[in-house]
Amino acid sequence: MDFFKFFSREDVSSKDIAKERLRLILVHDRASVSPKFLEMIKSRLIDMISDYMEIDEDGLEVKLTRMDMEKDVAVPALVANIPIKKVKHLARI
Amino acid sequence: MGEVIVITSGKGGVGKTTTTANLGTGLALYGKKKVVMVDADIGLRNLDVVMGLENRIVYDLVDVANGMCRMKQALIKDKRFDNLYLMPAAQTKDKTAVTPEQMKKLCDDLKKDYDYILIDSPAGIERGFKNAIAGADKAIIVTTPEVSAVRDADRIVGLLEASGFEEPKLVINRLRPDMVKRGDMMDIDDMIDILAIELLGVVPEDEKIVVSTNRGEPAVADETSRAGKAYRNMVSRILGEDVPLMPMENFEPSFIDKLRMFFGLKVRTR
Numbered sequence: 001m002d003f004f005k006f007f008s009r010e011d012v013s014s015k016d017i018a019k020e021r022l023r024l025i026l027v028h029d030r031a032s033v034s035p036k037f038l039e040m041i042k043s044r045l046i047d048m049i050s051d052y053m054e055i056d057e058d059g060l061e062v063k064l065t066r067m068d069m070e071k072d073v074a075v076p077a078l079v080a081n082i083p084i085k086k087v088k089h090l091a092r093i
Numbered sequence: 094m095g096e097v098i099v100i101t102s103g104k105g106g107v108g109k110t111t112t113t114a115n116l117g118t119g120l121a122l123y124g125k126k127k128v129v130m131v132d133a134d135i136g137l138r139n140l141d142v143v144m145g146l147e148n149r150i151v152y153d154l155v156d157v158a159n160g161m162c163r164m165k166q167a168l169i170k171d172k173r174f175d176n177l178y179l180m181p182a183a184q185t186k187d188k189t190a191v192t193p194e195q196m197k198k199l200c201d202d203l204k205k206d207y208d209y210i211l212i213d214s215p216a217g218i219e220r221g222f223k224n225a226i227a228g229a230d231k232a233i234i235v236t237t238p239e240v241s242a243v244r245d246a247d248r249i250v251g252l253l254e255a256s257g258f259e260e261p262k263l264v265i266n267r268l269r270p271d272m273v274k275r276g277d278m279m280d281i282d283d284m285i286d287i288l289a290i291e292l293l294g295v296v297p298e299d300e301k302i303v304v305s306t307n308r309g310e311p312a313v314a315d316e317t318s319r320a321g322k323a324y325r326n327m328v329s330r331i332l333g334e335d336v337p338l339m340p341m342e343n344f345e346p347s348f349i350d351k352l353r354m355f356f357g358l359k360v361r362t363r
Contacts, residue, residue: 013276019283022240026247026287 027076028064038062045080056083095127095204098211098331099229101253103245105216107237108266110134111302113213114143115313115321116233119328121177122314126208126332129168129178131199133225134215135190138182145309146171146179155183158195164202173310178207188220193227200228209331218252226253232261233293238268238279247288262293264327269298270341281338294327295338296320 042062049055060082067077100113110132117130132140135155141147152167157180171177180203183190203210214225226232232253236246246263253261265284272278281295299320305312312321313328322339329336 015273015276015279015283018240018279019287022243022279022287025240025244029244029248030251 024076028066038064041078045082049082052088053084054086054088056085059083095207095210096231097200097204097229098209098231098233099133099214099226100211100233100235101214101222101225101249102216102235102242103218103249104236104242107235107242108264108296109216109235110139110143110213111306112233112235112264112266112296112324113140113211114311115324116327116331117209117211118144118171118174118177118311119313119324120209120211120331121171121174123325123328124332125176127176127206128209128211129180129203129207131180131203131210131212132182133196133212133221135182135221135224136184136187137215138184140213141169141179141181142309143306144171144179144311146181147309150181153181153183154199155186155190158191158199164199174314188215188224191224193223196224197228218248222252226256226258229258232258233264234261234290235264235266236284236288237266238273238284243279243284243287250288250290261290263288263290264293265295267298268295268341273341292338293330294323295341296323297341 042060045062046055046057046060060080062078062080065077065079067075067079069075100109100116102109113130117128120126121128130140130144131154132138133154134140138153141150146169149169152162154167156162157164157167167180169179169181171179200210200212212225212229215221234246234249234253236242250261263285265281268281269278273280281292285292297319299312299318301312301315301318302320305315305318305321311324312318313324315321319339326336326339
């Protein structure tokens with residue numbers, strides 16, 4: 001059997017590789033279709049966080065990138081960089 | 094009042110023109126509907142060739158849109174099939190030769206006289222695509238079982254939804270059941286899951302498509318073609334019948350079928 005395995009190289013069928021690649025590509029494609037989408041997330045984040053902290057809205061950065069989960073496995077990741085100006089008293093309770 | 098259906102894909106070479114030709118012919122031949130197929134691929138027209146009507150073009154879509162001729166002068170009647178007409182694209186101009194507004198008007202005019210208006214969209218998502226969908230009521234998206242084609246199909250689904258198309262239907266073209274069996278090709282469910290749209294039909298890879306394109310005779314009229322059978326099923330579904338997907342096994346002709354073919358007898362399509 002090992003002889004045949006040599007030719008097939010991997011246990012994973014090429015169909016599954018195709019499916020997995022496609023899934024990842026589409027997550028990225030679908031999210032990056034409109035910059036509006038990121039703007040929406042951004043404004044919701046500001047709204048939510050502003051209840052607890054004063055944040056630098058101009059310095060706020062939200063982007064969609066890729067992150068390595070394991071070796072050779074990259075997943076799309078939403079990365080937000082939020083500079084804090086001041087933590088509100090409410091949060092210290 | 095007729096219905097305008099655009100056949101589109103994003104990626105090129107997945108079979109938009111073949112699908113348009115076969116569905117159009119099928120609707121006229123089996124559905125007894127009055128059908129016009131519009132080639133919206135200005136500058137790279139091919140639907141005329143696939144239909145074997147390339148020698149009969151006098152006027153084209155651009156001439157009609159710009160008022161250079163009357164609609165009737167540009168429409169080519171297919172003499173082999175009752176009620177089937179072709180509106181050819183211009184070959185010497187480009188996609189900007191007509192506007193989406195002109196396409197919409199053309200579709201609205203055709204709707205008055207025809208039951209089905211099938212629009213063969215060019216590849217891409219630019220002006221040609223926008224022209225093709227401008228006057229359409231429904232959309233059919235063609236894809237093949239490849240990562241690149243499905244990715245582009247997904248983009249088209251998004252663009253169609255943004256343009257107000259409610260339920261685009263999917264055609265999976267050139268499926269190879271033997272490769273699916275081996276695990277070397279995505280299967281129907283994989284693609285439906287990923288794209289999350291309704292399936293219109295699945296066309297198996299079939300050498301007869303090449304032969305029929307060589308001859309300029311749509312495979313849908315060929316009773317022995319498996320791809321033709323798939324197109325006939327799709328025609329029935331467009332007409333509102335509930336037809337199950339044909340089994341994708343039995344790809345190889347059986348021994349009995351081979352014998353029948355040897356003696357020149359008609360082979361039934363399964």
